[in-house]
Each structure stands twice: as C-alpha cells, then as structure tokens.
Amino acid sequence: MHRSYQPLKPVTNRYLQQKWDQENFDYHRKKVMSALPAVDTKGSKTPSHVQLKLKKLQLQDERLTIIDRDNRLLASRLASIVCSRGLVDHCNHYHIKSLNADRRRQELQIMGRQNLDIYRRLSSRQSEYRKQVWLQDWERTSRLREDISRYPPLSRDKQVRNMPLEKKEAIHSFMTTQKCLEFAVGEELQTELSFKRNRFE
Structure with a gap:
C-alpha cells in the first residue's frame, strides 16, 4: 500500500516515509489521550459512611436474627407434635364416597x-x-x-417412498383417525x- 501513499513533500522512499508519518501520528494521539484538563471536573468523593450504611445493615441483621429464632421455635414445636402421640385416638378411617357416583x-x-x-x-x-x-x-x-x-412395476415400498409428502401426510392422518375410532x-x-x-x- 506504500505505492499509493502521497506524502506532503517529495521523498526518495515512500514506504519509509509512510512508516515515519504513521509513528508520528500515533505518538501525537497518545499525547492527546494522556493530556490532563486545565480545570478539575471531578466530583467530590462520597464519604464511606454514606456508602456502607451501617445502620441499615444493623437493622437487617436484627430482622434476620428474629426470623431465624421464630423459625427454630416453630420447627421445634412441629417436631414435638410429630414425635408425640395424642392421648385419644381420633383418627377416622373411612373411604371417600362420591355423592353422584x-x-x-x-x-x-x-x-x-x-x-x-x-x-x-x-x-x-x-x-x-x-x-x-x-x-x-x-x-x-x-x-x-x-x-x-x-x-x-414398482413394489409397494418404492411407491410409498416415491409418493409426494402431502399424500403421505394425508394417508397417515386417515389411518390415525381410523385407529382412534376403532379404539x-x-x-x-x-x-x-x-x-x-x-x-x-
């Protein structure tokens, strides 16, 4: 591609001139990207106590602690109910009957x-x-x-194989309907x- 390159000034080697010009342009772009603004446009740093929100975390931990305690109490009550049998046998063994059977x-x-x-x-x-x-x-x-x-003449398998797809689907649906009726x-x-x-x- 160096043959199509047109430098500003006449040179003896277009390839080297293109390479040097590209390096100069890359160096210029790096300097532009690394340049610092004259005015400080950065915002103020957010305080740590606003980011962490320690009070909210404390309330959330207390709420989770209360929920865990209630769950343990409920699990212990359910376990005691399952393990202990009542003093009176109140189980009714009967078969479910339908009113309109x-x-x-x-x-x-x-x-x-x-x-x-x-x-x-x-x-x-x-x-x-x-x-x-x-x-x-x-x-x-x-x-x-x-x-x-x-x-x-062709055999039946070859005839079915050479049959169009629409005709095969029609035959299949008809046979399926017949089987459903018979069933x-x-x-x-x-x-x-x-x-x-x-x-x-």
Whole structure:
C-alpha cells in the first residue's frame, strides 16, 4: 500500500516515509489521550459512611436474627407434635364416597349403549359403493399397465417412498383417525360388557 501513499513533500522512499508519518501520528494521539484538563471536573468523593450504611445493615441483621429464632421455635414445636402421640385416638378411617357416583355410572351406561347401537348400525349397513366393480376395473387397468410398460412395476415400498409428502401426510392422518375410532368403539364395548357382568354378579 506504500505505492499509493502521497506524502506532503517529495521523498526518495515512500514506504519509509509512510512508516515515519504513521509513528508520528500515533505518538501525537497518545499525547492527546494522556493530556490532563486545565480545570478539575471531578466530583467530590462520597464519604464511606454514606456508602456502607451501617445502620441499615444493623437493622437487617436484627430482622434476620428474629426470623431465624421464630423459625427454630416453630420447627421445634412441629417436631414435638410429630414425635408425640395424642392421648385419644381420633383418627377416622373411612373411604371417600362420591355423592353422584351412581348418576355418573348411569350416564356412562347410557353412552355405552348408544355407542354400541351406533356401532351395530354401522356394521350392519351395506356399502353403497360397488367394490367388486372397482376391483375388476383396477385389475383390468393393472393388466393394461403391465402390457404397455417397458419396465417391471414398482413394489409397494418404492411407491410409498416415491409418493409426494402431502399424500403421505394425508394417508397417515386417515389411518390415525381410523385407529382412534376403532379404539374408542372397543373401549365402549368393553365398558358395556363390564357393566352387564357387574349387573349379573
């Protein structure tokens, strides 16, 4: 970078002149930074008793001492209560009973019966879609694809792997919903059977 340096006066070596000028400038800046002001602008020193605040520290120590003493007294009283047993056995051993347990059981039985009826109606309902026709159409389409294709068809794993992400998420959400429905219907069936068993017992 010394070639682009332009000194004030003509010199024989620009590199050395740039180095000397930089040293002079750094020395000047150090003198400017270390220069002291002619007027003393420093504030007065804060007294030590104002900084420490001994009275506040004393009051805080006294308050902590009182709190510690009260805590020790309370801990000793609690320990004596726990260690010493009363002269009279006043423990009441009883089971917690709910006031509306029968009502909730009846509502649960009604819900179980309703769900069971819905499940039976759904199971006995015949599908309006012609599944056999769709299967035959798909088989015919598969045969045509195999006849006109140059390479063998992909397996199911490769098809799922090459499937778009949106379609995978849709299939996954549909399967999750189906599993949740089957689990809910199964729970209702188990509840209905348990209620009937308890009723006969």
